[in-house]
Amino acid sequence: MNEDFLHYVWQYQLFSIDDLKTATKDALSILKIGIHNHNSGPDFLNTQLKIDNQLWIGNVEIHLKSSDWYVHHHEVDENYDAVILHVVWEDDATVFMKNNKPLPVLVLKDFVFSNALNNYRNLFSSKPRWIPCEKEINTIDNFTVDNWKERLFFERLERKSNEMNQLLVENKNDYEVVLFQLLAKNFGLKVNGDAFLYLAKSFDFSVLRKVRDDEKQLTSLLFGQAGFLEDVVEEEYHQELKNEYKYLQHKYQLNAISKNQFSFFRMRPPNFPTIRIAQLISLYHLHANLFSKMMQTETLKEFYDLFEVSVNPFWKTHFTFDKVSKSSPKKLTKSFVDLLLINTIVPLKFLYQKNRGGVSENDFLDILQKIKTEKNSIISKFDEIGVSVKNAYESQALLELKNNYCAKKQCLQCAIGIKLVRK
Structure with a gap:
């Protein structure tokens, strides 16, 4: 009780x-x-x-x-x-x-009422359950569930955007800087996300603005700051970047971080930090004012087109600086762009609209409803107990449900829990 x-x-x-x-x-x-x-x-x-x-x-x-x-x-x-x-x-x-x-x-x-008490006791039973209502959730009508999913989706979006707002305050309301730092973190995925964010914060973004038109300088800046140009590598391209970075380092008073912060262990080569950095470089070399472009982009296809970038030819035959590999394009996959949209672009766009005084909720629903559902242990478990998940909009809603309601046993603040108690 x-x-x-x-x-x-x-x-x-x-x-x-x-x-x-x-x-x-x-x-x-x-x-x-x-x-x-x-x-x-x-x-x-x-x-x-x-x-x-x-x-x-x-x-x-x-x-x-x-x-x-x-x-x-x-x-x-x-x-x-x-x-x-x-x-x-x-x-x-x-x-x-x-x-x-x-x-x-x-x-x-x-x-x-005895039924309310019995339903409550059943919901908060001490029996181990993945979520308190895992046996009853499918008895709730679709209207209640669908409305609750929409509320959960926007709660999650609001929470993510509030976290991003702290980063915006730290960077004096410069959305371009915040976008770069958040994209960098997401390019690093879970394993290297913190290291990539540290890399993005290791130099003033004004330096990137100055060198972005020169691919060699931009490449030298990011790989040099990441510590990947400190090794002795018998490769001409590596040596060129190394020399260029020394010049940039002196000009802009840069301090590199250690490459040991980046993990290659048990990672698929396409996710190697070297490849993700190369892709990030290509994105920023191709697009000036990337934040403005993303705020003007509306459809999923337009976002896919925006991220259609090619890495430097060197990386098409390499996964690291010191070893040649079979040639492959190393392009950003649609599934990877989906993750960027879910975790960075949509929440940041929501924050931008909110700060400007008007949110177009249907725009966000439309994009996320067209993205395939995420694949993780929580979504798999919902599927296992019979809760269907059709797209990323629904998977985001269910992640919010699990993490901020079910895990905390906030059933009496949940539309599903309320409905079950009142049955």
Whole structure:
């Protein structure tokens, strides 16, 4: 039993209101349940009651036990002076107000609907479950689930954009800088994401702006800052980049990071950090003002076209500087671009629109609904318990559901959990 359930029972009146009485057997009528207060102070504000035909207007406080009033020191907090009813599960102590009169008490366990209680106990059973409602989730109607998915999707988008906003503040509201840093992190994927972000932050973005038109200088800048030009390699291209980086290093007072931060271990060669850096270089060499272009891009096909870049010919026959390999184009795949859209571009575009005062929600829904669903353990498990996932919009919604509702057992804040309790 937790207080969230009692809040829920009170808010939706999942208890018998016929012949309702206080703990002292006074007749109780609820005229208005009040406004649920999520800030400090009593739990429900501006409640209207009748106790023995006397009208009371004030606040309601909810606890598991009456004695919690004293545990939480409400007796010395003036915010609780206007409480007119104490709603509890167990009445184990008499609470006195400042006028030394007992505070009226409603003991919910005497009136709560048995089905609501049984459904709640089933949902919060101690039996190990991947999610609390894994056996019941498929009994919920499509209308409820579909509306909840949309809410979850935008909650996730809002949370991601808020995290990005911190980066925007750090970079003095320069969206181009934020885009570069976030793209770099995503080019590194999970294994090298932090190292790539560190690389992107290791020099002032103004340097990249100055050298981006010169492919050799741009390549020298990124590979040099990543520490890949410090080794002795018997390769002419490597030596050219090394010399160029020495010039840039002196001109812009650059300090390289260690290449040991980048992992090649158990990675497929197309995901080697050297290849991802080469692709990032090609993207920024090809496109000036990349952020502006992305904000103007609307369709999935246009995004795929924007990321249609070719690496330097050297990398078509190499995965690292020191070893020749079979020739391959090393282009960005659509599935990789999908990840960039999901994790960086769509949330950043959402933040940009929000900061400008108007969000076009359908634009985001349209793009994500056309992207294939993500493949990870959480989505696979949802599929296993019979929850179909058709696209990236739905997979993003379900990731939000699992991580921020199911894992935290926030069932009474979840539309699915609410529906199950009220069945």
